[in-house]
Amino acid sequence: PCQSCFTTNDLTCVHANTSCIRYYQQYGQGYDPHRNWKRCYSWYDLASFYESLFDSLTRQPPAQPTTTTTCLKIGLFLASSNMLTGPIPVEVGSLVNIFAFDVRFNSLTGVIPGTFVNSNLLRLFRVSQNLFDESPFPSFLYSMVQLTDLRLANCSLNGTLNGSGVGNWAAMQHLDVRLNSLTGAFPSEIATLVQITDLIMFGNSFTGQLPPAITNLVSLNTLDIGGSQLSGPLPDNIGDMTNLFQIYLDGNMLSGTIPSSLGSITTLDAIVLPGNNIMGTIPDTITALPNLRLLVL
Template sequence: MYVERWLMHSCFFSWIIFSSSHLPALQSNRNLSCRLDLFNFKQGITNDPSGVLSSWDISGSFCTWRGVACGKALPPSRVVSLELNSLQLAGQLSPSLANLTSITWLDLGSNLLSGPIPKEFGTLPKLQDLILANNNLSGIIPASLFKDSSRLVVINLQRNFLNGPIPDFHTMATLQILNLAENNLSGRIPPSLGNVSSLTEIHLDLNMLDGSVPETLSRIRNLTALTLGYNQFGHFPAELYNITSLRIHDLGDNITGLIPPSLANASKLQEIDLFYNALAGPVPLLGSLPHLRVLNLGSNSLKSDNWAFITSLTNCSNLTMLIMDDNRLDGSLPISVGNLSSNLQRLDLGNNQISGKLPEQIGNRPQLQLLAMDQNSISGEIPP
């Protein structure tokens, strides 16, 4: 009697009709293929100081190897996860891992891996999480990652030495977290990134990106974190300040002009980092942001404008950090500074043009750990 079964070659399936008496042999061949693909990865590791790969014996069951997990559904012995994080592994990534077509989780972060990211990784049909952060990887980001990886949910390549442009984005209906921060990426952010409507976090800070930030990013309705600081952008469209779902907004540095009042419409914001820019004019009234915890506007050219923004911030009961050092704030601090959140831990107004006495009410903040008023023209006694 004949039955239809799968035959895997290098962990790929192909249909074939064969006698049931051949099942054990074919299963064995498929297991051998997966074992060899994993062993090829091991051979690319040049330093394993903790001996974590010592269990990877070519004659053993690869499902028992350190970091390897196999699925429980039929057929058996199908690799679904490879997790070898923070093990000081050195060497290069093997393209043979792309033959593990059932893998959904690939985490090799926080090691000492070097060389390029194999373009074959973009062909893994079920891969959901790709974590290669905190390594020494170099070269360009394979375009296949943003073209053929239709099921990816997380791409984390942070803190490597990747260079070149960010590839264009194609159909990526499931991608939620994109972290390419702290690399050497250059060129412009592709406008096609704005078409990835499933994104909730975009981290591109600490690169060498330039040009205008595409307005298309404002179309991503569920975006909660947008970090673009420490690049060389020339223009930020006002629409980026209007993303109402944002909780973390880090656009520094090299931004010029005014902070638009529409920033107050992003009612879910928890953290605003616009430090070390060339922003000028008054600080908008942000009292309508009930979840705001951190407001960092340091190292700009902002003006106090009768300190109306301080009075407005008294409505932000979750505020823990207010940093406005190295600006052009002048005049005397208002009494309303004593009504800032009882959770306030850090108030930094150093290196401005503030004069007069410190309001006694400033001492009413029970959680205040740091009060920086250096390089101003403050007079009188320090409040108890």
């Protein structure tokens, strides 16, 4: 766990690795903040954990911490790769000070609660790889303009992405919605997310073309929209994406030729484009790329 968890008297970091749940609270000098959560509570799923937690949300820290002390202000909730079950409780909206919530790789069910909309400080939201019920993309996320890291891979999401809502994510750096059942036109507003570094959307059914303005994403490292239904050509000036490390657009219906400007991106490690209708020859600039390790056409 990051030592920054202990820099203030009211910031709490709940951290769970694959073997234990711990909570950290700094009450003052001389107190070791590391305590095994299982020594404080017996809980078997996420709901019982929250029941224990919210029972004491209004308490003030005692002079000396005891085993019944719970977190007053949670800044981080990190519980990926455990065996959490049941739904995420709607009471999670009470965590108004949380800025990181990570419950990936568990067995959570139900739907993602909309009460997260109350968490105005939330920057990192990771709920990938759970057993959620099929549901539309959570509309409350569109209003969370402060998000920088959104990971919803394999969350049984369907429906379309709201373009204007996507355009609200001006701070977004990592967006992962892979392996869902999202449909409809690929939102052109993606091209306005100029701070994004990783765009991972493969395994959906997006239609339409890549917006020409996507080349404005000059900070992008990973572009992965494979296994969809995109059509049309690759932008001629794709070479403007000078920080691109990996491009995966396989299994679409792209047409035209491979732009020679793609060969000007010297950072490229992987170009994967099979399963499209791309024709023509491979530009010499691509075969000369110094760092290219994977070329699949």
